[in-house]
Amino acid sequence: MTDTTEALLGIVDCDRYPLTDPRFHVRCKSELDRDGVLTLEHFLVDKAIDTIRDEGLEYQHLAYFTSDSHNIYLKPDDSELPPTHPRNRKVTSSKGCITDDQIPRGSALRALYHASAFRGFLCSVLDITQVYEYADPLSSINLHYADEGQELGWHFDNSSFAITLMIQRPKRGGTFEYVKDVRNADSGEMNYELTEQVLNGQTPTQTLAMNAGALVLFRGRNSMHRVTPVAGDHTRILAVLAYNTKPGVSLSESARRTFYGRLG
Numbered sequence: 549m550t551d552t553t554e555a556l557l558g559i560v561d562c563d564r565y566p567l568t569d570p571r572f573h574v575r576c577k578s579e580l581d582r583d584g585v586l587t588l589e590h591f592l593v594d595k596a597i598d599t600i601r602d603e604g605l606e607y608q609h610l611a612y613f614t615s616d617s618h619n620i621y622l623k624p625d626d627s628e629l630p631p632t633h634p635r636n637r638k639v640t641s642s643k644g645c646i647t648d649d650q651i652p653r654g655s656a657l658r659a660l661y662h663a664s665a666f667r668g669f670l671c672s673v674l675d676i677t678q679v680y681e682y683a684d685p686l687s688s689i690n691l692h693y694a695d696e697g698q699e700l701g702w703h704f705d706n707s708s709f710a711i712t713l714m715i716q717r718p719k720r721g722g723t724f725e726y727v728k729d730v731r732n733a734d735s736g737e738m739n740y741e742l743t744e745q746v747l748n749g750q751t752p753t754q755t756l757a758m759n760a761g762a763l764v765l766f767r768g769r770n771s772m773h774r775v776t777p778v779a780g781d782h783t784r785i786l787a788v789l790a791y792n793t794k795p796g797v798s799l800s801e802s803a804r805r806t807f808y809g810r811l812g
Contacts, residue, residue: 553665559596559656560666567665573672576765580673584728584767587756591763592713596656601715601760603652604691604785611644611693612809620703620743620772634743639701639774644693647686647808657689657713661789670791673765674709679791684798685812687790691715694722694784700775702747704731705768712766713787714758719780724756726766726773733769746772 553562565588566572580586592600617638619625625636651657660666667679681688694700699722727746731739745751758764766773778784804811 553663555659555663556665559592559660561590561593565591567669570672573669576669577673577675580765580767584771585726585756586673586765587758588763589759590761592656592761594761597715597761600656600713600787601785603655604646604693604715605783607646607650607652607691608644608693608783610650611646611691612807613642613644613693614807614809615640615642615698616806618701618703620701620747622703622706634740634747635738637747639703639747641700641703642694642698643700644695644698645807646691646693648682648688648690649685649812651689651691657691657787657789661689667791670711670765676793679793680795680797682790682792682798683796684804686804686808686810687799690788690790692784692786692788694718694775694778694786696779696781697777698784699777702772702774704733704770704772708767708769710764710766710768711789711791712764713789714760714762714764714785715787716783716785717758717760718778718784719782721777721779722784723776724758724764724773725753725776726756726768726771727751727753728771730772731770743772 553568556562556567560567576586617640619636619638621635629635631637670679671677730742730746731737742751756764801811
């Protein structure tokens with residue numbers, strides 16, 4: 549066990565997932581590049597899962613809940629196109645969230661987020677130089693809650709990657725579905741025909757069966773994805789670990805008001 553992984557003892561199964569081993573990095577990067585998603589089941593040890601879940605349930609009353617109607621691009625509508633066009637069609641997203649400043653100081657989530665071994669692993673697999681926390685006090689670590697009937701509608705991510713940890717699965721529903729490489733945002737190819745087929749339920753989707761403790765790296769900028777409505781009285785709890793590739797970046801004030809209901 550190296551010094552850089554000592555901070556993760558009791559949090560990550562470092563025997564199963566040797567975060568400082570370059571050979572492990574290569575295998576993970578290959579899978580992410582091929583599939584657009586990397587799922588590491590049992591990444592967290594049971595004790596860490598239990599602790600984070602208990603923290604989440606204790607602080608759930610602080611969550612800011614939203615229900616929004618939006619297009620899949622998470623942008624203002626294009627007034628030159630009709631409301632029925634895939635660019636403007638509306639879907640619904642509803643969830644609750646507690647923010648970085650509401651995560652306990654001694655939380656395992658915070659230890660994982662700041663661990664050099666974990667950050668080094670992310671940089672290697674995502675092929676980036678460095679990762680930085682958000683400059684604002686809300687956005688770096690979030691816990692998302694979805695109760696019965698709540699969902700995330702189809703959308704593309706604005707960022708190039710997302711890092712999540714499943715903390716508690718619902719009894720039914722709450723399934724992560726995606727369709728890989730629907731568009732090419734860099735070249736401006738929106739592929740509205742396929743986008744419309746996805747919205748109409750005419751295209752096969754792939755699903756991720758994430759159990760509690762699973763780490764998921766997902767490239768959602770070009771892949772449409774959603775979370776189906778939760779069913780039952782078991783809240784879906786998901787941790788989102790958000791980083792930037794440049795220092796000093798804050799989530800915009802409008803986004804913070806929309807997602808968190810406050811600026812800080």
